[in-house]
Amino acid sequence: MATTGKQLFTTLSPEGTLTLEVAETEFREPTGNQVLVKMEAAPINPSDLAILTGAADFENAEYSDGKVVARMPEPFNSASKARHGMRLPAGNEGAGTVVATGDSDMAKALMGQRVACVPGSAYAQYAIADAAMCLPLGDHSAEAGASSFVNPMTALGFVENAKIDGAKGILHTVGASNLGLMLQRICNEDGVPLVNIVRKDEQAELLKAEGARHVVNSSDGDFMANLRTAIDATDAFYGFDPIGGGTMVDSCFRAMEQVAAGKMKEFSRYGSNQPKRMFIYGRLDTGPTTLMPAYGFGWTLSGWLLTPFLQMAGPEVAGRMRQRVLDGLTTTFASNYKAKVDLEGMLTRDAILDYKRMQTGEKYLVTPWG
Amino acid sequence: MATTGKQLFTTLSPEGTLTLEVAETEFREPTGNQVLVKMEAAPINPSDLAILTGAADFENAEYSDGKVVARMPEPFNSASKARHGMRLPAGNEGAGTVVATGDSDMAKALMGQRVACVPGSAYAQYAIADAAMCLPLGDHSAEAGASSFVNPMTALGFVENAKIDGAKGILHTVGASNLGLMLQRICNEDGVPLVNIVRKDEQAELLKAEGARHVVNSSDGDFMANLRTAIDATDAFYGFDPIGGGTMVDSCFRAMEQVAAGKMKEFSRYGSNQPKRMFIYGRLDTGPTTLMPAYGFGWTLSGWLLTPFLQMAGPEVAGRMRQRVLDGLTTTFASNYKAKVDLEGMLTRDAILDYKRMQTGEKYLVTPWG
Numbered sequence A, B: 001m002a003t004t005g006k007q008l009f010t011t012l013s014p015e016g017t018l019t020l021e022v023a024e025t026e027f028r029e030p031t032g033n034q035v036l037v038k039m040e041a042a043p044i045n046p047s048d049l050a051i052l053t054g055a056a057d058f059e060n061a062e063y064s065d066g067k068v069v070a071r072m073p074e075p076f077n078s079a080s081k082a083r084h085g086m087r088l089p090a091g092n093e094g095a096g097t098v099v100a101t102g103d104s105d106m107a108k109a110l111m112g113q114r115v116a117c118v119p120g121s122a123y124a125q126y127a128i129a130d131a132a133m134c135l136p137l138g139d140h141s142a143e144a145g146a147s148s149f150v151n152p153m154t155a156l157g158f159v160e161n162a163k164i165d166g167a168k169g170i171l172h173t174v175g176a177s178n179l180g181l182m183l184q185r186i187c188n189e190d191g192v193p194l195v196n197i198v199r200k201d202e203q204a205e206l207l208k209a210e211g212a213r214h215v216v217n218s219s220d221g222d223f224m225a226n227l228r229t230a231i232d233a234t235d236a237f238y239g240f241d242p243i244g245g246g247t248m249v250d251s252c253f254r255a256m257e258q259v260a261a262g263k264m265k266e267f268s269r270y271g272s273n274q275p276k277r278m279f280i281y282g283r284l285d286t287g288p289t290t291l292m293p294a295y296g297f298g299w300t301l302s303g304w305l306l307t308p309f310l311q312m313a314g315p316e317v318a319g320r321m322r323q324r325v326l327d328g329l330t331t332t333f334a335s336n337y338k339a340k341v342d343l344e345g346m347l348t349r350d351a352i353l354d355y356k357r358m359q360t361g362e363k364y365l366v367t368p369w370g
Helices: A046-052 A150-164 A178-190 A201-209 A223-234 A248-261 A306-313 A315-327 A349-355 B046-052 B150-164 B178-190 B201-209 B223-234 B248-261 B306-313 B315-327 B349-355
Strands: A003-012 A017-027 A034-044 A057-064 A067-071 A094-101 A114-117 A126-130 A170-172 A194-198 A214-217 A238-241 A244-246 A276-280 A285-291 A299-303 A339-341 A364-366 B003-012 B017-027 B034-044 B057-064 B067-071 B094-101 B114-117 B126-130 B170-172 B194-198 B214-217 B238-241 B244-246 B276-280 B285-291 B299-303 B339-341 B364-366
Touching (some): A003 A126, A017 A126, A034 A046, A034 A114, A057 A349, A094 A126, A114 A126, A150 A178, A150 A306, A150 A315, A178 A194, A194 A201, A214 A223, A223 A248, A238 A248, A248 A285, A248 A299, A339 A349, A349 A364, B003 B126, B017 B126, B034 B114, B057 B349, B114 B126, B150 B170, B150 B178, B150 B306, B150 B315, B170 B178, B178 B201, B194 B223, B201 B214, B223 B248, B238 B248, B248 B285, B248 B299, B306 B315, B339 B349, B349 B364
Parallel strands (some): A170 A194, A170 A238, A194 A214, A238 A276, A244 A285, A276 A299, B170 B194, B170 B238, B194 B214, B238 B276, B244 B285, B276 B299, B339 B364
Antiparallel strands (some): A003 A017, A017 A067, A034 A094, A034 A364, A057 A067, A094 A114, A299 B299, B017 B067, B034 B364, B057 B067, B094 B114
């Protein structure tokens, strides 16, 4: 009794051709702790785009119904060698109704329930998901629960990680993103000072409407001076950046060091003793990260991903975080969508060129059944 | 009863003029746990050059007896704002004889002894040093003991830090440096696999003469393949780099990730779960560090300095390290010098242009009394 339905696949050839297509697929029966979810809604997050579109050229791609073929330029094609020839599903998270389960009690308890889930194959009409990662949504709609994992848990993860590391304040380089607004609300609730960087005055207004006190516009001529003032006021020597490429991380480290050096009584050739920590958790800019030697040796830059963080933090912290998300699903952790598309609609030129831009407040929601 | 003698000073003006000069100075009496050391020998380490020469233009400087005036270009002059107008001593470490002490028992016990010390003002005929950081040299010469802190403790620090972090193998990007050769000898003694990167075949030979098993030449066409092979053989996902600028750190992360990804059973858009760790402990290249997005998010890059490491490791570990250095002063931790110069000799055009190049095996020793 196989279940069939549509699913989106992404395939990169060794020659550098990226093919996205919707295909009729047979979904196997869930076993053990798995559940089969009839997917009702799934967001397109920046973290989905890495595998979905990457750096491929969708301006000049070949579009047909439910299919698009684009060129992946170098060095990105070679850098993705590990996926060459693999037909991969996409879509980290979503929400839907459990229609079949494996044998475990945890899986069986979810039968018939609407859940948020993290299948990694959410751009499909059905998906196999791990029951342990499912969040029963009660009376919430699939749309309300579709984005309840990646952004909420990441934003909460930043604050939890800061607490574990003993950081007093937090800096976020894309303050007005969906995730950034959540982070501001979490920091308000927890009394953690947050420095937000934005690129436009409208974004600053969005944040201030959420109660943000420290918003710095990187387009302003006195950006660095304002950033130093904000860091000084918050002790935000601990920051998160989803841009990755370019000099934003460098600017943050430099401003942090200038604040710390300004408080030193003696000059040190090695810079201040203030530990400075930045995390790159996304790659909105796929260009190189550039670090100038302008902040001594007391700095650490890491990649940051949710799954390793949750493993490090342990099940108790993760469970507490999930409960907090459920409690605040329509308030603290609410997401907004610019447009809804079905699976074929995801693969039109207009849609791809639009969601690939990852503009603030312009998130897409995929509804696989139309 | 003031002690007078020559001392080297380095002064950077706000306008970008770097002045190095030897001046007659009055040395104050040591107090408390301080000792006054009549300096006999002090090495010029790369870590001394940051404050001594920095990025200043010594090709076109004005040289006179015991004095040189050079231009400091931008952005380096602005980046050094914190030292503008300050007349700073230089020379991290050296060796000499204790000629006066403060009141503490520890200080008094050193009276008349030859010691290695870390005054931060070693390019002088006398220097005030902290007795707790002095290492009595017994019958060893000042020359033998002059470099007993910075390089030996740093190389030992790498191995201790790797042990604390549970790293199996270590990678070093400038394998044939004075410090690199020490690191190889330490790793041999401790049975820690070490991957060395060199730029020339002669450097590979130097290392092999020390018993190195994994030496990779970055000038070879198959450098990356060789680097992957060496990392795979040693589990060296943990590396130290004194270059800083350029793409060496990036190449190491990339090779580490390629080794780890090659062992994965499933493709992950986020890269492997293998934590990859690199430390920048110097700035032989003062250009920007460039990191390409080619190794997922499981990486961490930090600055590394000896003093914060010793504070983190604690006095017991630091004490054990110092004893090991003393035990191996003429073997494991022996340094070699290309040339000896006095204080005025340090400031000649030929000398500066030579030691500023920081070529492998071409270290200078300063003998302040000629």
